[in-house]
Amino acid sequence: MEMYDYVIAGSGLFAGTFAYLAGQKGKKCLVVEKRDTMGGNLYCQDIEGIHVHKYGAHIFHTSNKKVWEFVNSLTEFNRYTNSPIANYKGEIYNLPFNMNTFNKLWGVQTPKEAERIIESQRAAMKGEPANLEEQAVRLVGTDIYQKLIKGYTEKQWGRDCRELPTFIIKRIPVRYTYDNNYFNDAYQGIPKGGYNPLIDRLFAGCDVELETDFNQYRERYEKLGKKVLYTGTLDSYYGYQYGKLEYRSLRFESETLNIENYQGVAVMNFTDRETPYTRIIEHKHFEYGTQEKTVITKEYPQSWEEGREPYYPVNDHTNQTLFEKYRILAAQEHNVLFGGRLAEYKYYDMDKVIEAAFDLADRELA
Ligand code: FDA
Numbered sequence: 001m002e003m004y005d006y007v008i009a010g011s012g013l014f015a016g017t018f019a020y021l022a023g024q025k026g027k028k029c030l031v032v033e034k035r036d037t038m039g040g041n042l043y044c045q046d047i048e049g050i051h052v053h054k055y056g057a058h059i060f061h062t063s064n065k066k067v068w069e070f071v072n073s074l075t076e077f078n079r080y081t082n083s084p085i086a087n088y089k090g091e092i093y094n095l096p097f098n099m100n101t102f103n104k105l106w107g108v109q110t111p112k113e114a115e116r117i118i119e120s121q122r123a124a125m126k127g128e129p130a131n132l133e134e135q136a137v138r139l140v141g142t143d144i145y146q147k148l149i150k151g152y153t154e155k156q157w158g159r160d161c162r163e164l165p166t167f168i169i170k171r172i173p174v175r176y177t178y179d180n181n182y183f184n185d186a187y188q189g190i191p192k193g194g195y196n197p198l199i200d201r202l203f204a205g206c207d208v209e210l211e212t213d214f215n216q217y218r219e220r221y222e223k224l225g226k227k228v229l230y231t232g233t234l235d236s237y238y239g240y241q242y243g244k245l246e247y248r249s250l251r252f253e254s255e256t257l258n259i260e261n262y263q264g265v266a267v268m269n270f271t272d273r274e275t276p277y278t279r280i281i282e283h284k285h286f287e288y289g290t291q292e293k294t295v296i297t298k299e300y301p302q303s304w305e306e307g308r309e310p311y312y313p314v315n316d317h318t319n320q321t322l323f324e325k326y327r328i329l330a331a332q333e334h335n336v337l338f339g340g341r342l343a344e345y346k347y348y349d350m351d352k353v354i355e356a357a358f359d360l361a362d363r364e365l366a
Pocket residue numbers: 009010011012013014015032033034035039040041042055056057058059060061212213214215231232233250311312339340341342348349350351353
């Protein structure tokens with residue numbers, strides 16, 4: 001009855017990296033994916049020849065050379081550098097917070113002048129920060145907080161910054177140079193042709209069953225493989241027996257526009273409280289597209305409930321305690337491996353997901 005070495009629940013980057021490495025060792029994998037597409041959140045939908053990041057903008061960045069060489073061995077990357085723009089009620093600022101931002105805010109030209117202003121605003125906040133507002137002002141002062149952090153964060157979490165815990169913002173990167181590159185990593189880019197060719201290569205040797213929830217047919221699939229790799233949510237694997245873990249979700253509204261260039265940049269953040277969405281993504285700019293039309297996507301944060309995509313784990317004390325109970329169950333399994341952002345209930349950048357899959361493969365396939 002066991003036809004496969006691994007039955008893999010989910011077809012995201014964690015599953016794909018493991019499946020690829022298992023295939024290299026001659027292992028046979030069956031992939032069971034509940035969506036009708038492969039690739040998890042990396043999946044790109046082709047609209048007007050533009051690769052639309054259907055589950056949110058994905059920019060690959062890493063300082064891990066091994067990870068960078070791995071993805072480049074599978075598909076070619078372009079030189080895209082993320083330099084998002086903040087739009088506060090029509091005022092345009094560069095991100096991350098840098099000398100261009102400070103010049104626009106205060107007219108300053110030198111790092112010393114900018115430092116002086118930020119220091120004087122931070123100094124006004126005394127004592128231990130009691131909430132996210134106090135924490136943010138303590139880190140970057142009042143002006144940056146009011147114009148560029150407050151509204152965006154409140155939309156993202158659906159709560160006033162004075163009601164949000166400090167742990168959400170541990171540090172806010174401030175750069176005293178005129179460098180608009182959002183990431184500090186050594187390598188960055190977008191796969192030419194979008195993420196689907198990368199996904200195709202990762203799963204090339206696997207059998208695949210789409211539109212199938214592994215948990216619904218668990219007994220059947222467990223019999224088909226010597227081992228299971230499960231990359232879905234951990235609470236759903238255990239039938240929510242201790243309760244549900246909380247997430248924040250997003251609603252994406254995409255439009256095709258009959259113009260060549262809508263906002264001149266891939267990522268624009270709307271940092272006021274009134275604009276109901278947090279960002280507009282103009283996908284063609286990820287690949288320097290020259291198509292006649294353009295596709296934009298507005299991102300609306302929303303609460304999570306069954307049937308919505310779980311995007312951001314809410315890693316507060318209550319949820320972490322609940323997750324720990326599920327993790328103890330998972331640690332007792334013999335033939336089931338767990339991995340990826342959902343099973344580990346953590347926000348994971350793509351390069352870190354690949355690193356984690358490398359680690360699992362090292363232990364498992366040695
Ligand atoms: P992922 O969620 O991609 O895959 C899990 C798969 O399992 C899904 O396809 C799901 O349908 C399937 N599944 C779940 N339960 C199942 C079940 N019971 N049966 C069958 N299938 C099941 N990172 C980065 O480096 N740069 C970036 O710019 C971004 N941007 C970004 C934007 C947004 C909005 C989010 C939420 C995340 C990012 N990320 C990111 C993070 C990135 O999305 C993340 O690193 C990878 O998607 C993680 O891959 P996984 O395989 O862990 O999960």
